[in-house]
Amino acid sequence: MSNSLNERIVQLQEELRQGRITRRDFMRYATLLGVSLGAAEVLAACAPTPAPTSTPKPPPPPTALPQPTAPPAAVEVSPPSAVTISMAKDWQLMIDYDRCSGCRVCELECAKFHYGVINPALSRVRIFKVYPGIDVSMFCRNCIERPCIDACPTTPKAISRNEETGANLIDPKVCTGCKLCLENCKAQHIDFHPTDNYPLLCDLCGLNPACVAACPEGALSVVPPTMAPDTWAEPLEQVTRELLEKRGMAVYIKEA
Amino acid sequence: MAETLFGYKGKILDVDLTTGQTKSLEVTSELAKKYIGGSGFGAHFLWERMKPGTDPLGPDNLIMFMTGPLTGTGMSGTRWQAIFKSPHTGAWARSAQGGDIGPELKYAGWDGIIITGKSPKPVYLYIKNDRVEIRDASELWGLDTHETPLLLEKTLKDPLIKVACIGPAGENLVKYASISTEFYRAFGRLGGGAVMGSKNLKAVVIRGTGEVAVANLDKFWELVKKQREALLTPDNYWFRRWGTQSYNEFLNNLDTFGYKNLQEAWLPPEVFANVSAQYLEKTSQVGRRSCIGCANRCSTFGIVRTGKYTGLVDEIDYEGIANVGIGCGHTDFRTFMPAEAEVEKLGLDIISSGKVVSFAMELYEKGILTKADLGGIDLTWGNTDAHIELLRMIAHRKGIGDVLAEGALPAARKIGKGAEKYAMTAALGNEISGSDPRAKDALITTAYIAAERGSCHNAPAGTWDAPDPARQDKMTLFDCMVVCLFVSVDGWGAVAPLSPDYTEMLNVATGWNLGEADFMKIGERVANLARAFNMREGLRRKDWEQLAPRMYEPLPTGPYKGDAITKEMVSKYLDGYYQARGWDVATGVPTRAKLEELDLKDVADALKV
Numbered sequence: 001m002s003n004s005l006n007e008r009i010v011q012l013q014e015e016l017r018q019g020r021i022t023r024r025d026f027m028r029y030a031t032l033l034g035v036s037l038g039a040a041e042v043l044a045a046c047a048p049t050p051a052p053t054s055t056p057k058p059p060p061p062p063t064a065l066p067q068p069t070a071p072p073a074a075v076e077v078s079p080p081s082a083v084t085i086s087m088a089k090d091w092q093l094m095i096d097y098d099r100c101s102g103c104r105v106c107e108l109e110c111a112k113f114h115y116g117v118i119n120p121a122l123s124r125v126r127i128f129k130v131y132p133g134i135d136v137s138m139f140c141r142n143c144i145e146r147p148c149i150d151a152c153p154t155t156p157k158a159i160s161r162n163e164e165t166g167a168n169l170i171d172p173k174v175c176t177g178c179k180l181c182l183e184n185c186k187a188q189h190i191d192f193h194p195t196d197n198y199p200l201l202c203d204l205c206g207l208n209p210a211c212v213a214a215c216p217e218g219a220l221s222v223v224p225p226t227m228a229p230d231t232w233a234e235p236l237e238q239v240t241r242e243l244l245e246k247r248g249m250a251v252y253i254k255e256a
Numbered sequence: 257m258a259e260t261l262f263g264y265k266g267k268i269l270d271v272d273l274t275t276g277q278t279k280s281l282e283v284t285s286e287l288a289k290k291y292i293g294g295s296g297f298g299a300h301f302l303w304e305r306m307k308p309g310t311d312p313l314g315p316d317n318l319i320m321f322m323t324g325p326l327t328g329t330g331m332s333g334t335r336w337q338a339i340f341k342s343p344h345t346g347a348w349a350r351s352a353q354g355g356d357i358g359p360e361l362k363y364a365g366w367d368g369i370i371i372t373g374k375s376p377k378p379v380y381l382y383i384k385n386d387r388v389e390i391r392d393a394s395e396l397w398g399l400d401t402h403e404t405p406l407l408l409e410k411t412l413k414d415p416l417i418k419v420a421c422i423g424p425a426g427e428n429l430v431k432y433a434s435i436s437t438e439f440y441r442a443f444g445r446l447g448g449g450a451v452m453g454s455k456n457l458k459a460v461v462i463r464g465t466g467e468v469a470v471a472n473l474d475k476f477w478e479l480v481k482k483q484r485e486a487l488l489t490p491d492n493y494w495f496r497r498w499g500t501q502s503y504n505e506f507l508n509n510l511d512t513f514g515y516k517n518l519q520e521a522w523l524p525p526e527v528f529a530n531v532s533a534q535y536l537e538k539t540s541q542v543g544r545r546s547c548i549g550c551a552n553r554c555s556t557f558g559i560v561r562t563g564k565y566t567g568l569v570d571e572i573d574y575e576g577i578a579n580v581g582i583g584c585g586h587t588d589f590r591t592f593m594p595a596e597a598e599v600e601k602l603g604l605d606i607i608s609s610g611k612v613v614s615f616a617m618e619l620y621e622k623g624i625l626t627k628a629d630l631g632g633i634d635l636t637w638g639n640t641d642a643h644i645e646l647l648r649m650i651a652h653r654k655g656i657g658d659v660l661a662e663g664a665l666p667a668a669r670k671i672g673k674g675a676e677k678y679a680m681t682a683a684l685g686n687e688i689s690g691s692d693p694r695a696k697d698a699l700i701t702t703a704y705i706a707a708e709r710g711s712c713h714n715a716p717a718g719t720w721d722a723p724d725p726a727r728q729d730k731m732t733l734f735d736c737m738v739v740c741l742f743v744s745v746d747g748w749g750a751v752a753p754l755s756p757d758y759t760e761m762l763n764v765a766t767g768w769n770l771g772e773a774d775f776m777k778i779g780e781r782v783a784n785l786a787r788a789f790n791m792r793e794g795l796r797r798k799d800w801e802q803l804a805p806r807m808y809e810p811l812p813t814g815p816y817k818g819d820a821i822t823k824e825m826v827s828k829y830l831d832g833y834y835q836a837r838g839w840d841v842a843t844g845v846p847t848r849a850k851l852e853e854l855d856l857k858d859v860a861d862a863l864k865v
Binding site for chain 2: 101102103104105107108112116117118119120121122126128129130131132133134135194195214216217236247248249250
């Protein structure tokens with residue numbers, strides 16, 4: 001078992017070196033293979049000499065390896081907050097787009113839970129009813145790497161990690177509403193409080209979110225980090241494109 | 257300070273398109289308690305503000321969008337209503353629409369919108385919370401109901417705006433043009449789209465970020481959860497799984513599934529199979545959608561996977577399949593979905609346009625309309641391309657389309673040659689829906705004769721033998737609150753044993769303490785006020801007492817073969833119904849006693865009864 005796992009990791013490392021997969025993909029596959037994130041970082045960083053593996057090589061042959069166009073991975077790896085993932089926390093909210101019916105019960109429950117009012121605009125989950133048949137739910141994924149926190153310019157930072165859950169924690173009093181977090185968000189989507197103008201980031205409700213409990217479709221869940229790598233935070237346009245493609249609707253939907 | 261009106265936002269937006277003025281009207285506690293909201297508010301303002309004989313397509317008609325105290329509260333199935341004087345029937349008209357836009361109006365801080373006047377050039381109304389603007393819509397004019405919201409989202413740089421708009425049919429004043437939202441939802445019936453078109457109003461765009469406050473939130477939320485759970489029980493399994501299409505099979509078995517302009521009302525199993533909900537689910541379903549807060553998710557999307565229309569997506573519901581589909585001779589989802597998508601894009605009423613096209617198809621079959629009359633299209637049953645071409649001619653009023661744009665009955669009168677017997681219309685000359693009323697167990701029963709707005713697919717008042725106005729009043733109450741008829745656990749058919757939950761929900765939301773009797777009285781009041789409006793317009797019993805001649809012929813096939821409606825049944829029913837209503841049996845005018853009992857003394861005075 002450990003041998004075959006190792007083999008696949010070696011393969012992935014090589015693909016990474018050849019620039020055939022991105023570092024992000026590598027991290028995703030590696031974590032999916034059960035490698036802890038810290039270990040995956042290390043594996044991505046170390047640059048093994050290309051060695052023949054048991055699987056057939058795609059062209060070009062190993063002797064004519066092209067120079068990697070991407071900068072060496074080692075340069076890239078400098079997360080100041082070398083993240084340690086804990087299975088007890090650092091979980092993520094996940095959506096199954098195929099189940100979501102766009103009913104926005106999640107929005108209503110989220111706003112009710114956090115603010116005690118009926119007002120979906122205060123929700124940290126946002127449903128975009130893009131086209132008939134395409135409802136996309138956008139929310140903070142509590143990514144493993146958090147460029148939003150890195151970008152937050154205040155001291156102390158208005159966005160931080162909750163010690164208990166690992167989820168994002170926002171301090172509205174510190175936040176200046178500069179929206180640098182949005183600029184750096186991997187999904188390019190953060191909703192802001194309509195009057196107080198601070199980011200509405202998912203705090204996972206202490207790992208027992210109101211939206212998950214109420215979703216009539218069972219489309220939402222909270223999952224451990226290895227199952228929901230940060231790469232799942234995708235911009236609305238990208239998710240829409242993927243869903244249109246997947247469902248064969250691309251032909252029909254044309255922008256005005 | 258005035259008493260806080262829980263469930264309401266306390267103000268209605270009043271827009272005059274002629275002057276470009278907008279102002280805010282207060283919703284008083286008195287008004288709220290008298291009419292609840294939605295249809296009730298609409299009936300009130302239509303009665304108060306409109307002079308008798310107003311041209312429905314003139315500047316003095318009102319187009320009103322009204323929410324109710326439950327709209328946007330997060331409970332399942334909350335919607336909004338459009339109320340106006342219909343250009344199709346010349347009478348009181350109301351229509352309902354789901355989706356997210358009605359609740360959005362509440363979040364923007366308004367209980368309703370009243371629009372009057374006529375803009376000199378195409379405009380759209382933009383509402384963002386308290387900010388209200390009348391904006392130029394010259395770039396939108398001519399676009400269909402799919403292109404319009406997409407362009408607005410792009411121009412306003414906000415994908416979360418909610419848009420209700422008209423398509424080419426509304427712009428060209430087709431008498432049964434609809435007002436569309438989310439591509440496929442519509443204020444379908446009675447030509448609200450034409451009223452908007454006549455005012456040069458292309459769209460209403462809403463974005464709201466405020467809250468809806470209820471009197472007792474914790475208790476209300478318990479009821480919301482209870483309602484959601486009820487919708488998730490096995491009792492509601494079929495509706496959650498197949499939406500309104502569950503009715504396809506049910507109504508086919510009842511011999512009420514009107515095929516080919518209601519020539520028959522039953523499809524044999526091998527034909528029916530291809531228009532069953534299960535077939536769609538197996539072959540072409542790509543998604544489901546809910547209105548905000550609703551656990552029913554009854555919208556079903558199908559996709560065409562082969563042929564010329566590959567990739568086309570359409571929402572399929574019972575009235576769509578019944579009117580645009582099998583009503584026009586389509587016996588497969590894949591041939592009718594492109595036609596229904598076209599109906600939506602052009603902004604036509606799915607029911608009336610279905611019945612107008614099936615009328616034309618029958619005339620073509622009988623040789624009354626020739627290929628030359630139709631501008632060269634081969635309008636055979638179930639011919640998708642011809643169907644679409646004819647819809648475009650109607651929406652753009654080209655050739656025969658100009659005649660058909662007036663509705664089936666006026667078109668039949670113009671065409672002559674005995675065409676009138678093929679026009680499937682009923683009360684007030686409005687087209688009947690997909691359900692054939694002839695079978696003795698037909699669920700639609702008396703709705704085509706009894707509904708105040710004219711032939712209607714959801715307001716029967718009892719059966720032919722047992723008139724029951726209370727049943728209609730219950731539906732009216734749902735239109736006042738404004739709640740979807742499909743959210744009671746047993747769906748449409750079971751509104752009769754009105755779930756006490758709704759009285760309770762209304763009370764908990766508003767902080768009132770209405771009993772069942774008070775509640776029912778409001779329904780009756782709204783029904784009578786709408787009636788009074790119609791009487792003031794000069795309409796009388798004879799305008800309701802009409803039914804397509806085919807309905808008096810026996811059903812030719814199916815389990816209820818031989819059943820028919822007789823003129824005596826209709827006349828006896830109306831006698832009984834008007835009597836039960838407390839209306840004059842000969843004319844249908846409400847009596848003073850009834851109006852005064854309902855606190856409508858001023859209405860009785862105005863009617864001089």
